[in-house]
Amino acid sequence: MRQSQAETRRQQNVAKRSMTKEAKQLANLIAGLRQSLEEIHKERASIKLSGAEMGMLDERRNNLLLTIAALNDRLSAVQGLINLGRPHIIRVH
Helix, strand or coil: CCHHHHHHHHHHHHHHHHHHHHHHHHHHHHHHHHHHHHHHHHHHHHHHCCCHHHHHHHHHHHHHHHHHHHHHHHHHHHHHHHHHCCCCCCCCC
């Protein structure tokens, strides 16, 4: 019985480390995407662009916003599981 409890605790520690690493990676990725978003805003405001170029920048901005929102949801879920003390390795297929 003690051996299975120790194994469970070990698995939880491994999962917590894995999820903590994932949370850090997600936070860094989100920060990088937000910088790209800022660059798009600056480019859009500072340069005279044609309608097609503006549309392209708007499309890039919209895609970045959707990606950031999805990554924020994932980060929130990972942090929630860590905070609840219920870490597990999330498998993505």
